[in-house]
Amino acid sequence: MRFSRMLLPTLKESPSDAGVISQNLMMRSGMIRKVAAGIYNLLPLGLRVITRVENIVREEMNRAGAQEVSMPVVIPAELWKESHRWDEYGKELLRLRDRHGREFCLGPTHEEVVTDMVRREVRSYRELPVNIYQIQTKFRDEIRPRFGLMRGREFTMKDAYSFHATDECAEREYRNMHDAYCRIFERCGLEFRAVEAETGNIGGRFSHEFMVLAETGEDAIASCSACSYAANTERAEIRQPDETASIHAPKPIETVSTPGKKSVEEVSAFLKIAPSRLIKTLIYDTDKGVAAALVAGNYDLNEMKLTRALDAAWVKLSDEDTVKKTSNAPIGFAGPVGLKADIWADYSVKGMVNGVTGANSADAHLINVCEGRDFKAQFADLRVVAAGDACPRCKGTLEIHRGIEVGHIFKLGTKYSEAMSATFLDAAGKERPFIMGCYGIGVGRTAAASIEQNHDDLGIIWPRPLAPFSCEVVPVNVADEGTRKAAEGLYESLNASGIETLLDDRDERAGVKFKDADLIGIPVRVTIGERNLKQGLVEIKERRAKEARLVKVEEAAATVAGLLKQA
């Protein structure tokens, strides 16, 4: 491709609305342009990268035995009503009507459509298992789209769905997909972790997220320094601490005045006591009634864990009225002592001696509160994991990293097949619902994540498998006949040997071309200038390297090929 003929509008200045590096560099390198909030045009350079990712995904999915299909973007409401998600999914589901007033939605994911497809066509266990996937545009009406392709409303996703006769078969496929995903992200040159995750409103029994490690990631993951345990912090468990005797001797409980001191920070500063000695008491409404949850002041409560501990369908922080009714005090002064509610406590509260809690009356706290002596609670792992917490699987400790979720695999079970009566006949002639799995990859997000991991001050540094071109040829001065001829010759021989090459044949100054080359980040650059050419030499530089090397013109193509063969 010739730069002069390509729609490749690079930007010297950063766009004012770029929130993360990948968005900034995608805009500046002319890969994407915004059309509306969370909706983008992919320009030629951007599409090339996306296509690279798609092809890697496609190859590995096919290799893993999945079959590619294409399902509609516009989906009739009735399918979503069958699964009950028409009501459950919320405003992220963009709904619309056709000219007859019939209801449709734009597909944010395709469990319903694929389940409908399979239930129509598959009758017997003999036809199972099947794994069906597509690489397709999805639409989710995100509350707050941001960060370019990282969290758009319209985006490209690979979504796969598998159908099985038995649980063992479904789990085998889950592992198969896990391995395929690892191959995909390895081939993309990404540093990633597969972590245990929450299933959210896709539903299902268990799931893993594939997280690309990056400071700008929107998710936090906990991983063990000693073993392979890794989980989203939404889910990460904490090993129950060993019982240790308190170094404090229990003192008699006392009420102290704490006017207007509601938050942990305010109370701990006012009483000059470490936040870890405070017991935070949170009042929750749940489908099982009002419950109190306790956690040490230096930790956060994890509502998912509380929900599981209570065996509740949902929990929600209570409003002011309920808090007043339950604790006889405004928000900020609740405590477990004498509280009339179901009390659950995190292990961080276990064995607490001489702690501080709300007094269940306005502007007062209790000091020297001892767990067991002054109140009783049911204990569970209820808090959000923090760095240094004990690994649930071994004796190691957990580290916290930030990550970008690029893939997510779910073992769904029969949630959709039961709701939608999608069944097959087993060997005994008995009708059974399909056991399902689903497996997603954010294609644009994967490209964005790659930039987050591979860039420097000057621009993108594409790993070879995702690079829009493999090699860029830069004639320093196209006005010079010899330079131009050498560049054209090299361009042709590189292309002829199957190396996709960008020739910067623009009549621009060298500095402009070098800046653009660094910005766009093509792995190998060949610079052809008059001075070196007089000695029959050209300069070859890898984007990631500091130094360039000089080689003979005749050897340039072979040298480039050699560099590209290395990983």
Place this chain on the structure above:
RNA sequence: CGGGGCGUAGCGCAGCCUGGUAGCGCACCUGCUUUGGGAGCAGGGUGUCGGAGGUUCGAAUCCUCUCGCCCCGACCA
């Protein structure tokens, strides 16, 4: 949905407070010079000042409404 901010040339911004000829840098076009890290000189074009209504002799500027976008929060595969 709550809080905050921004819409002025293709991009980045000033002007608005205190109403009076719409500006700067980059980009773009022409010519000459220049040609290894975002060139120099000269000349040139560029705007519904986001939109609608209002106040005023006069509105980018003040007021009202509205649309779009960004940030923080709530929410979320």
